[in-house]
Amino acid sequence: MVTHWIVPTAVRSSTVSVRSATPTIVVSKTTAMTPTIRIRPVRRTFGSIVASSWAVMADQAIRRRRRGPELERALLDAAWDELVAAGYAALTMEAVAARAKTGVAVLYRRWANKDELVRAAIEHQGRTRPVGAPDTGNLRGDLLALIESANAGRAGFAAVVGAALNGLMADTGLTPAQLRVQLLGDRPLWSDEVYRRAHQRGELDLDRVPPDVLALPFDLVRHDLLMTMEPLPPERITAIVDDIFLPLVRGTG
Known part of the structure; x- marks a missing residue:
């Protein structure tokens, strides 16, 4: 031929x-x-x-x-994007690796399984997108500004995390409180600086006001975000500060 x-x-x-x-x-x-x-x-x-x-x-x-911290940031950003797009139940290590344009072995060298990766991605999102502490000159104004800022910027974050909680609790055996401790780590709370300045101005006695009272406005905001998956209306934010928090502070000050 x-x-x-x-x-x-x-x-x-x-x-x-x-x-x-x-x-x-x-x-x-x-x-x-x-x-x-x-x-x-x-x-x-x-x-x-x-x-x-x-x-x-x-x-x-x-x-x-991509190496070291840069690679890890890219992996965690890809994991968060996949969590937003697919949800916790449908998220896979292979899908995250594909989104990050890397091999799945790269993920397993850092996180043993999906729940470890998702917890790291949530913690990364919270740490790298902080809410700044406002300084309006008084405690009421600072709290309103802080809650409004968190409400505007964190509603989507809270919705994603809230949707992932059931899967995380089932896979890890942790309670919501234990997961919160893990996700927050030891970084300072947004309200710490607000309360410190109020104490210096004489508006708040940090030696007498119980920590549970100081945490109450943000616990209520978190509760509403997780229950409704929507930002709080302005009147609800005002009520939390004026009708619930400030009376308690004045009663213990």
């Missing part, structure tokens, strides 16, 4: 076209003993080849250059 390979090329003005050969075996009706191979050209433009090559090179560069 004689094989003829013909690869045509074409150059037209400033556009270069490349044709790749696709062999086709043709058997003659008169003699089945002498098959011939013809070439079916498939046209690919030079631009498409370059674009495909750059895409491969960019993906390889992403895999090569």
Whole structure:
């Protein structure tokens, strides 16, 4: 059998076209003993080849250059995005690895299973997106501003975390309170600076007000966010501060 390979090329003005050969075996009706191979050209433009090559090179560069903290941030961001998109039950280590453009072994070297990864992703989101402590000059104004800021920026966060809680508790055996301690870690609370300044101004006696009272406004906000999965209305925030918290503080001050 004689094989003829013909690869045509074409150059037209400033556009270069490349044709790749696709062999086709043709058997003659008169003699089945002498098959011939013809070439079916498939046209690919030079631009498409370059674009495909750059895409491969960019993906390889992403895999090569990320190391240490940068890689871990990328993995945790990918885990959070997958948690938002798929939910805890449907999240898989393979899906997170694909979203992060890395291998699944990279995840398992850092987190033993899905619940460890999800807890780390939630903790990472809370740590890297803090709510600043306002300074309006008085305790009431600071609390209203702080709760309004947290309410606007954390409603979506609370909804995602709340939806993941059942799965996390089932997989880890931890209670909501234990999960909260793990997710918060030892970082300071947003309200610490607000209460410290109020104490210095004489509006609040931190030696006499119980910690449960200081935590109450934020416990109520968290409760409402988890129960409704929606931001609190302004009147609810005002009621928490004016009708519940401040009377308690004044009664113990």
